[in-house]
Amino acid sequence: MSVPFIQQLRVGSYILGKKLKGEARYPLVLMLEPLFQCNLACAGCGKIDYEDAILRRRVSVDQALAAADECGAPVVSIPGGEPLIHKEMPEIVRGLVDRKRFVYLCTNALLLEKKLHEYEPSVYLTFSVHLDGLRERHDESVCREGVFDVAVRAIGKALERGHRVTVNCTLFDGEDPKDVADFFDYAMELGVEAITVSPGYSYERAPRQDVFLPRSRSKELFRNIFRLGRNRNSKWRFNQSSLFLDFLAGNQSYQCTPWSSVTYNVFGWQRPCYLLVDEGYAESFADLMENTDWDAYGVGRNPKCNNCMAHCGYEGTAVEDTFRKPLHAFKVMLRGPELEAPMAPEVPLVEATAADSEPATIAVREVRG
Numbered sequence: 221m222s223v224p225f226i227q228q229l230r231v232g233s234y235i236l237g238k239k240l241k242g243e244a245r246y247p248l249v250l251m252l253e254p255l256f257q258c259n260l261a262c263a264g265c266g267k268i269d270y271e272d273a274i275l276r277r278r279v280s281v282d283q284a285l286a287a288a289d290e291c292g293a294p295v296v297s298i299p300g301g302e303p304l305i306h307k308e309m310p311e312i313v314r315g316l317v318d319r320k321r322f323v324y325l326c327t328n329a330l331l332l333e334k335k336l337h338e339y340e341p342s343v344y345l346t347f348s349v350h351l352d353g354l355r356e357r358h359d360e361s362v363c364r365e366g367v368f369d370v371a372v373r374a375i376g377k378a379l380e381r382g383h384r385v386t387v388n389c390t391l392f393d394g395e396d397p398k399d400v401a402d403f404f405d406y407a408m409e410l411g412v413e414a415i416t417v418s419p420g421y422s423y424e425r426a427p428r429q430d431v432f433l434p435r436s437r438s439k440e441l442f443r444n445i446f447r448l449g450r451n452r453n454s455k456w457r458f459n460q461s462s463l464f465l466d467f468l469a470g471n472q473s474y475q476c477t478p479w480s481s482v483t484y485n486v487f488g489w490q491r492p493c494y495l496l497v498d499e500g501y502a503e504s505f506a507d508l509m510e511n512t513d514w515d516a517y518g519v520g521r522n523p524k525c526n527n528c529m530a531h532c533g534y535e536g537t538a539v540e541d542t543f544r545k546p547l548h549a550f551k552v553m554l555r556g557p558e559l560e561a562p563m564a565p566e567v568p569l570v571e572a573t574a575a576d577s578e579p580a581t582i583a584v585r586e587v588r589g
Contacts (some may be wrong), residue, residue: 222413222457222458222459223414234248234294235248235539239543245477247291247482248535248536248539249295249297249532249535250291250295250482250484251297251483251494252284252296253300254284254298254300254306254312254486255302255303255306256270256274256301257300258302258305259331260302261363262363275301277486278308280308281311284312284484285312285316285319288315288316289319290506291482293482294321295321297324297481298312298313298323298324298326299494300326302328303325303326303327304325304327304330304331313325313345317344321344322346323344324348324386325339325345325346325348326350327348327350328349328362328371329347329371329374329375330371332378333377341381341384342384345383346383346413347375347383347385348385349375349385349388349412350388350389351372351389351403351407352389353400353403354368357403358371375387375410379410384413386412386415387407387410387412387414387416388418389407389415389417389418390419390420391417397441397444397445397447397448404454407456408454408455408457414457415456415457415458416459416460417468418529419438419468419529435519435528438468438529439529442465442468446469446557449556461535462552463539463552464531464538464539465552465557467534468529469558471557471561471563474541474567475518475537476518476534477536478492479492479509479536480532480535481493481533481536482508482509488502489505489507491508491512492512492517493517494532518533519566520567520568
């Protein structure tokens with residue numbers, strides 16, 4: 221199993237409780253961005269494109285834990301920036317673990333080996349290490365040589381200390397399916413728990429806009445990657461549901477559920493999701509959930525969303541579909557995504573644009589090729 225049974229049980233119980241209460245919208249994940257500052261300047265990320273005064277801002281321990289309490293999501297993902305720069309990050313993590321939240325601490329791993337002694341291994345804590353491919357591909361993606369080797373060494377040290385470790389991988393335009401499949405094989409050889417993979421979403425602040433995958437090419441890319449894995453009899457473990465992987469392969473006509481992954485950062489509660497940075501902020505979690513025009517976002521509803529296939533919007537949709545069709549989800553988990561049948565029809569676009577060029581992301585579940 222790529223995800224511990226206790227995590228599956230807690231998340232499943234949380235969802236069942238929400239359904240029994242009749243709640244239609246609820247978060248599965250809190251995206252807690254404690255800072256935007258980073259020690260890398262990746263081509264596909266615009267988080268550091270803020271003035272110095274904002275880059276120096278931090279979400280405090282009290283603010284972080286209050287957001288987790290207010291939100292109640294069973295999973296807390298901590299991206300950035302680079303979270304390990306935050307001096308109070310160990311205290312934030314301890315507070316979340318004490319609350320029995322499943323924490324995915326996302327890191328480029330440049331500081332991980334140095335900081336490992338500050339974190340106790342726990343079933344509630346996972347280091348999610350950013351790797352976008354093998355050495356040459358990853359170092360190109362993060363715009364610095366040598367980062368891949370540092371990250372791989374840090375992964376080994378974290379595993380030696382008994383930590384849960386996953387790899388998060390963003391795929392961009394021009395990816396070679398064979399190179400990606402080789403990387404997935406390598407990640408399994410490293411001994412990580414799973415891979416989280418997604419097509420990259422085109423951040424408006426990103427320094428390069430020519431690296432993002434169009435939606436149609438994302439689906440073809442994932443089919444080709446999964447086909448290679450099946451031919452090799454590879455057993456890749458992904459940190460996401462079987463139906464999300466099926467969606468990436470073009471077999472599901474899903475609409476985004478942005479409320480399933482809510483974001484709190486140095487500006488407050490971000491509307492509507494982690495990826496759209498200029499849609500405003502709510503004063504509280506209740507304000508976010510009750511006063512956001514959720515119907516204004518998603519494929520065919522907002523041009524900014526037309527190419528997005530990212531896990532933060534669609535994993536929640538896939539999980540909801542899993543509850544509706546558990547037998548189908550189980551079959552996909554056993555057999556892997558359909559790779560030869562015609563793809564599911566696309567959600568109609570209200571406003572087609574030339575911006576048909578944005579990526580996707582993968583996660584972790586054991587899948588046969």
